[in-house]
Amino acid sequence: xxxxxxxxxxxxxxxxxxxxxxxxxxxxxxxxxxxxxxxxxxxxxxxxxxxxxxxxxxxxxxxxxxxxxxxxxxxxxxxxxxxxxxxxxxxxxxxxxxxxxxxxxxxxxxxxxxxxxxxxxxxxxxxxxxxxxxxxxxxxxxxxxxxxxxxxxxxxxxxxxxxxxxxxxxxxxxxxxxxxxxxxxxxxxxxxxxxxxxxxxxxxxxxxxxxxxxxxxxxxxxxxxxxxxxxxxxxxxxxxxxxxxxxxxxxxxxxxxxxxxxxxxxxxxxxxxxxxxxxxxxxxxxxxxxxxxxxxxxxxxxxxxxxxxxxxxxxxxxxxxxxxxxxxxxxxxxxxxxxxxxxxxxxxxxxxxxxxxxxxxxxxxxxxxxxxxxxxxxxxxxxxxxxxxxxxxxxxxxxxxxxxxxxxxxxxxxxxxxxxxxxxxxxxxxxxxxxxxxxxxxxxxxxxxxxxxxxxxxxxxxxxxxxxxxxxxxxxxxxxxxxxxxxxxxxxxxxxxxxxxxxxxxxxxxxxxxxxxxxxxxxxxxxxxxxxxxxxxxxxxxxxxxxxxxxxxxxxxxxxxxxxxxxxxxxxxxxxxxxxxxxxxxxxxxxxxxxxxxxxxxxxxxxxxxxxxxxxxxxxxxxxxxxxxxxxxxxxxxxxxxxxxxxxxxxxxxxxxxxxxxxxxxxxxx
Numbered sequence: 001x002x003x004x005x006x007x008x009x010x011x012x013x014x015x016x017x018x019x020x021x022x023x024x025x026x027x028x029x030x031x032x033x034x035x036x037x038x039x040x041x042x043x044x045x046x047x048x049x050x051x052x053x054x055x056x057x058x059x060x061x062x063x064x065x066x067x068x069x070x071x072x073x074x075x076x077x078x079x080x081x082x083x084x085x086x087x088x089x090x091x092x093x094x095x096x097x098x099x100x101x102x103x104x105x106x107x108x109x110x111x112x113x114x115x116x117x118x119x120x121x122x123x124x125x126x127x128x129x130x131x132x133x134x135x136x137x138x139x140x141x142x143x144x145x146x147x148x149x150x151x152x153x154x155x156x157x158x159x160x161x162x163x164x165x166x167x168x169x170x171x172x173x174x175x176x177x178x179x180x181x182x183x184x185x186x187x188x189x190x191x192x193x194x195x196x197x198x199x200x201x202x203x204x205x206x207x208x209x210x211x212x213x214x215x216x217x218x219x220x221x222x223x224x225x226x227x228x229x230x231x232x233x234x235x236x237x238x239x240x241x242x243x244x245x246x247x248x249x250x251x252x253x254x255x256x257x258x259x260x261x262x263x264x265x266x267x268x269x270x271x272x273x274x275x276x277x278x279x280x281x282x283x284x285x286x287x288x289x290x291x292x293x294x295x296x297x298x299x300x301x302x303x304x305x306x307x308x309x310x311x312x313x314x315x316x317x318x319x320x321x322x323x324x325x326x327x328x329x330x331x332x333x334x335x336x337x338x339x340x341x342x343x344x345x346x347x348x349x350x351x352x353x354x355x356x357x358x359x360x361x362x363x364x365x366x367x368x369x370x371x372x373x374x375x376x377x378x379x380x381x382x383x384x385x386x387x388x389x390x391x392x393x394x395x396x397x398x399x400x401x402x403x404x405x406x407x408x409x410x411x412x413x414x415x416x417x418x419x420x421x422x423x424x425x426x427x428x429x430x431x432x433x434x435x436x437x438x439x440x441x442x443x444x445x446x447x448x449x450x451x452x453x454x455x456x457x458x459x460x461x462x463x464x465x466x467x468x469x470x471x472x473x474x475x476x477x478x479x480x481x482x483x484x485x486x487x488x489x490x491x492x493x494x495x496x497x498x499x500x501x502x503x504x505x506x507x508x509x510x511x512x513x514x515x516x517x518x519x520x521x522x523x524x525x526x527x528x529x530x531x532x533x534x535x536x537x538x539x540x541x542x543x544x545x546x547x548x549x550x551x552x553x554x555x556x557x558x559x560x561x562x563x564x565x566x567x568x569x570x571x572x573x574x575x576x577x578x579x580x581x582x583x584x585x586x587x588x589x590x591x592x593x594x595x596x597x598x599x600x601x602x603x604x605x606x607x608x609x610x611x612x613x614x615x616x617x618x619x620x621x622x623x624x625x626x627x628x629x630x631x632x633x634x635x636x637x638x639x640x641x642x643x644x645x646x647x648x649x650x651x652x653x654x655x656x657x658x659x660x661x662x663x664x665x666x667x668x669x670x
Contacts, residue, residue, distance in 0.1 A: 035059045038091075039107070040561045041125040049565070050100035050127050052576045052600055054080075054107055055093035057559045060297055062092070062111040062119060063231065065212075069094040074103040074133040081600065088580035088592040091559045095600040102128030106135040110212075116233040116292045118211045147219065151203065151210045156526045158199035163522070164192030165247065166282045166313070167320010169254060173274055174349060175321065176328065176342035177258075177267075184331035186255045188324055193251060196285075197244050204228065204237050236292040243284045250278055286312040299367055311360035315525075318353035319518045321346050326511050343507070354395060383528045390521045397517065400510045560584035562649060562665050570659030574598055577651050577663065579610065586641050586670045593626055593634040595653070602632025607654040610636075612669075614645045621650065644670025 038057035041047050054071055069084040069092065084094040092111075108122040124133065168189040172179045179185045208224025209215055218224055228234040254274060261267040286309040290296065295308035325346055328338035365384060375381035559582040567574045578594040593610070596602050613620035619642060626634035641647070647669045654660040 035119075036109070036121065038559065038561070039123065040563060043123040044125065046126045046128070046130065048128070050098070051096060051563060052098075052565075052596060052598070053093045053095045053563070053578075054125075055087060055091055055561050056107075056109060057089075057091045057561065058111075058113075058119075059090070060113060061086075061090055062113050064092060064111050068092075068109060068111045070108045071096060072106040072108065072135045073100070074105070074131050074135070076133075076135050079105070087561075087578070087594065089559050089582040089590070091561055091580055091582070093561075098599055100127060102126075103131040104133045106133060112211050112231070113297075116231075116236075145214050146216055147206060147209045147214050151206045152526070154199045154202045154206060156523065157195050158203065159526055160522055161192045161194070161196030161199055162285055162312075163316045163320040164323055165189055165196060165251075165320070166192075166278075166285070166316040167318070167322070168192060168324040169251065169278060170282075170317050170349075171321035171324035171346060172254065173271065173278065175345040176338055177271070178336060179324070179328060179332075179338070179342070180255055180258050182328065182332050182336060184327050185324055188327045189251060189255075192320070193244065193247060197241070200237055200240050200244070204234070207231075207233060207237070232296075233292045236288045240285060240288040243281055243288070246277075246281050247285070250274065250281055282313060282316065283309055286316075295364075304364070304367060307360050307363055310356060311364065314353040314356035314360065318350050318357070319522070321349060322511065322514055322518060326515050329507065329511060350398060354398075357391070380528065380531045383524060383531060387521065387524050387528060390517060390524060394514060394517045394521065397510055397514045560667055560669065562667060564651060564663040564665055566651075566653045566661050566663045568653060568655045568659035568661045570656050572597075572603075573655045573659050573661075575603070575653075575655075577608065577653055579649060579651060581639065581669070584641075584667075584669050586644055588637075589639040589641055591624065591626060591636045591639045593651070595632045595634075604628075604631055605653060605655050606657070607652070607660075608634055609652050611650040611652075612641070613648040613650065614643070615648065616645055617643065619643070620648075641669050644668075 035058065036056055037059050040055045041051060054069070056069065064084050064086075066083045069080065070078055071080040071094065073079050079097050079100055080094045081097050082095050084092050087093045104124050104126045106122055106124050108120075110118070110120045113119050122135075168185065172185060172189070205219050205225065207228045208221060209218040212218065212224065229238065253270075258267070258270055258274065261270055287305070289312060290305040290308040293308075295301065295304040325338065325343065328342075332338055369375065369378075369381055369384070375385055559580055562579040562581075564577050564579070565575075566577055575598065576596050578596070580592040580594075582590045582592075591610070593608055594602065595605055595608065608626065610624045610626070611621035612624070613622070622640070624636050624639055626636040629635045645668070646666055648664055648666050650662050650664045652660065652662045
């Protein structure tokens with residue numbers, strides 16, 4: 001039965017990798033981590049007059065380029081003028097050309113959220129009356145395609161590489177120091193370093209196209225690469241590459257000088273130094289994810305980032321150590337097998353890692369979901385439930401492995417020693433019976449019996465003929481044949497030793513099952529990091545119906561933006577006054593007022609003031625006199641809204657000593 005293990009292992013690994021790739025491929029485009037929570041004009045709105053600008057409010061701050069906000073007329077021609085700007089908080093706007101005709105217009109946006117993920121979408125509004133449009137509002141996402149798939153796969157490989165490298169090195173240093181001299185374990189850790197380095201370089205090249213056009217041709221555009229290096233994500237990737245250089249030095253010492261140390265005190269000192277340095281480098285690498293993704297934005301970012309680092313380190317210690325243990329159980333040479341004490345030490349490390357994962361995972365779930373209903377109502381929550389189920393299954397299989405470990409501790413030495421003694425006795429008996437010129441008996445031939453006594457006899461007969469020119473080639477060929485026989489015999493003996501103990505065989509199978517589940521778990525985790533958090537998704541859902549059903553100037557949640565044309569009747573008395581109220585809720589608010597001419601240029605006026613009135617509760621007017629900040633810009637902090645309701649916002653604009661007008665709009669606040 002043991003002869004069929006290797007094919008089964010290969011088949012299982014291939015199936016698990018296929019399942020992981022299917023999860024990644026089926027994930028589709030990465031969901032936006034910043035959601036549109038309000039717009040002016042609103043989605044589907046029909047306005048009487050052409051607005052001077054359009055604005056979008058997001059759930060968090062976003063990064064914009066010159067083409068991030070585009071407004072297209074019914075024929076698909078752009079009608080926006082200038083670059084988009086941040087008007088207040090999380091509200092961004094772009095000016096429109098004046099004199100736009102009636103019809104349906106399309107607003108397309110493509111930005112990068114604060115946690116590094118691209119956000120793209122589109123909606124329509126109409127001037128005068130709806131009309132036919134040649135612009136499609138679907139297919140706006142740039143991460144849906146070859147570049148998006150490659151970027152997602154690169155993220156998966158980078159996570160896997162870090163886990164293999166950090167977890168494998170930790171397994172050697174903390175659980176099995178003798179493993180530093182085992183070649184398969186060395187290859188396992190080095191392969192993790194190579195995978196993480198290659199994936200990081202690939203992500204740097206793909207990033208510009210991934211957040212921009214989505215075209216494969218733009219992957220090697222150096223100008224885009226330069227722009228990426230100026231972003232938070234680019235800085236994180238470059239930092240990761242620098243830390244990988246330090247990790248390479250750590251691996252070189254671990255598998256070089258550390259393995260060759262014979263003095264116990266020197267080895268202890270080097271172990272301490274490697275442990276400190278390894279933790280620092282591993283924590284730095286984990287921070288390169290935390291500083292640019294979910295943990296860096298939203299609630300309690302100062303707490304969330306260290307928690308995220310600890311979470312990733314715990315994952316690496318558990319799953320990476322599990323992979324190293326699997327390699328040791330299947331590939332370690334018979335004369336240096338992984339011992340029971342190393343397995344027991346790893347069992348304790350894994351248990352501590354699971355406790356850390358439970359604690360940090362609980363905090364992350366609360367932070368990203370915000371409510372129990374988000375578990376089932378959002379895609380993030382559904383993926384999180386799948387991850388929790390996989391972790392539960394993995395812990396169950398690990399418990400089985402722990403039972404095999406307990407049995408292994410009692411029975412492992414005896415079978416191995418008996419086998420070594422039997423092989424040694426057989427070799428001694430063969431040596432007494434007679435050895436050939438190379439010191440290897442005829443009975444040492446390959447297991448299939450290709451070597452026998454006649455081979456040695458023929459060689460000796462050839463030597464007696466005195467045919468000296470043929471003697472040296474014959475001896476060389478015979479030596480090579482004997483070397484091959486010896487290698488085959490050693491390989492077969494090592495395999496017998498590895499498979500001799502049934503408890504070790506059971507441990508190998510359970511650890512293999514753990515590793516298979518871990519591959520799928522890592523795929524689900526990768527998709528989870530690319531999915532819009534449940535808290536944000538629910539806020540966006542709550543905002544959508546509000547923005548569709550209220551007036552064009554009413555914000556649903558987050559900042560409120562009101563655009564009001566005015567005409568004082570005097571010279572230069574026409575313009576547009578814009579009031580931005582953030583977060584437009586009960587309590588303290590920040591207010592910004594912008595005054596622009598009909599052509600969109602900002603200009604100053606002698607006075608502007610605002611009054612808030614809630615007629616339903618007989619509250620107000622509550623006056624607010626903002627401070628002048630810059631040309632055409634006024635601001636006021638600490639604007640108090642005492643209760644939620646349909647508030648009337650009156651803005652008084654004075655353009656000269658005698659020319660003054662008050663314009664009003666109603667808005668739902670709170």
